[in-house]
Amino acid sequence: MASTLSTLTLPLPSHPPPSTSYPTQPNQTLKFPLRLQPTSRRATFLRPISAVEAPEKVVKLGDEISSLSLADAQKLVEYLQDKLGVSAAAFAPVAAAAAAPGAVADAPAAAVEKTEFDVVIEDVPSNARIATIKAVRALTSLALKEAKELIEGLPKKFKEGVSKEEAEEAKKQLEAAGAKVGIA
Numbered sequence: 001m002a003s004t005l006s007t008l009t010l011p012l013p014s015h016p017p018p019s020t021s022y023p024t025q026p027n028q029t030l031k032f033p034l035r036l037q038p039t040s041r042r043a044t045f046l047r048p049i050s051a052v053e054a055p056e057k058v059v060k061l062g063d064e065i066s067s068l069s070l071a072d073a074q075k076l077v078e079y080l081q082d083k084l085g086v087s088a089a090a091f092a093p094v095a096a097a098a099a100a101p102g103a104v105a106d107a108p109a110a111a112v113e114k115t116e117f118d119v120v121i122e123d124v125p126s127n128a129r130i131a132t133i134k135a136v137r138a139l140t141s142l143a144l145k146e147a148k149e150l151i152e153g154l155p156k157k158f159k160e161g162v163s164k165e166e167a168e169e170a171k172k173q174l175e176a177a178g179a180k181v182g183i184a
Helices: 056-066 070-084 088-099 126-139 144-150 164-177
Strands: 003-010 028-035 117-123 156-162 180-183
Touching: 117 164, 126 144, 126 156, 126 164, 156 164, 164 180
Parallel strands: none
Antiparallel strands: 003 028, 117 156, 117 180
């Protein structure tokens, strides 16, 4: 950082000094060092702290790979695929299985019937609000205020994770009260 000197002149007091005072001195000049702050601030790059200790050889290789251009990185991928006899598509099912454990194992079980259902109140006409609130209170242990709030911002899930029979019964009662209901 560069430093410069700045000059400051101190004036004499404006009132006349008493006769028994110290002799007056001429204006004094003081010089203070002044530090100039840099006008531009650049962000500094801090290397992230690695959670895994890697050998120097691996760190060096990783630094070289990360400095490659996109075209060079694509060529490196193609070269490694040819050299090792693998393809990126071969790893796709493994990556999907790692992302969703049990998804590949459950694929044959997809044909199994769904056992849990959600009852969704989609719409309640204004002339059926009171009857729908009564039906909601009969099907649940909600108080009047909570039942009213449930039917106001539709569509809303009324019951979640219930059996098919219970969902069908709730749908039947709510539709009898005048609400439009769906089962998901």
